[in-house]
Amino acid sequence: MDIIKIDKVVIPNFLDYFRDEFDNDRERELLLNLLKDCNNKKSTIYLLKDDEKGIGFVGTTFERVMDSPVLSVDYLFVAKSYRKKRIINDKKVSEFLISFLLDNVIPLIKKGSIVRYLALYPDMGNEKLTNYYLKLISNSFKIKEKKDIWILLKI
Numbered sequence: 001m002d003i004i005k006i007d008k009v010v011i012p013n014f015l016d017y018f019r020d021e022f023d024n025d026r027e028r029e030l031l032l033n034l035l036k037d038c039n040n041k042k043s044t045i046y047l048l049k050d051d052e053k054g055i056g057f058v059g060t061t062f063e064r065v066m067d068s069p070v071l072s073v074d075y076l077f078v079a080k081s082y083r084k085k086r087i088i089n090d091k092k093v094s095e096f097l098i099s100f101l102l103d104n105v106i107p108l109i110k111k112g113s114i115v116r117y118l119a120l121y122p123d124m125g126n127e128k129l130t131n132y133y134l135k136l137i138s139n140s141f142k143i144k145e146k147k148d149i150w151i152l153l154k155i
Helices: 011-016 025-039 093-112 127-136
Strands: 002-006 044-050 053-065 068-078 117-120 141-145 148-154
Touching: 011 025, 025 044, 025 053, 025 068, 044 093, 053 093, 053 117, 068 093, 093 117, 093 127, 127 141, 127 148
Parallel strands: 068 117
Antiparallel strands: 002 044, 044 053, 053 068, 117 148, 141 148
16 A cells, blocks of 8 residues: 655546545545645645555645644545555554654644644534544544634644
């Protein structure tokens, strides 16, 4: 399994990694928005793949939450066939991707910026998803800013 950093993407080719791996149109719509942001240099994607099959990815960007600079997880996606499965070091794909950010991306960012938090915005304030990520990311906490709910991890 490899993680590849993607700063620019050919959309049809990227979608081929995840053919038949979406549960609904909302997942596909979020991915298309992330891919456009990536091509407009607003986001970076970290793709986890095995051979030519996509397992999952995480899209990140810089934001401000609580008037602090954060590395925001714009979209974390796990292929339908890999959900709830354990992969490397007995971690689920979502756990592995978050760990990758914490262990590999955050240290590089902290050298050159004043990012204070890793931030995740669960889609549409989904309470089930919010609770899942709060359990997944130890020492994280939930805040409400305006009408949005964010999960933050101080780094």
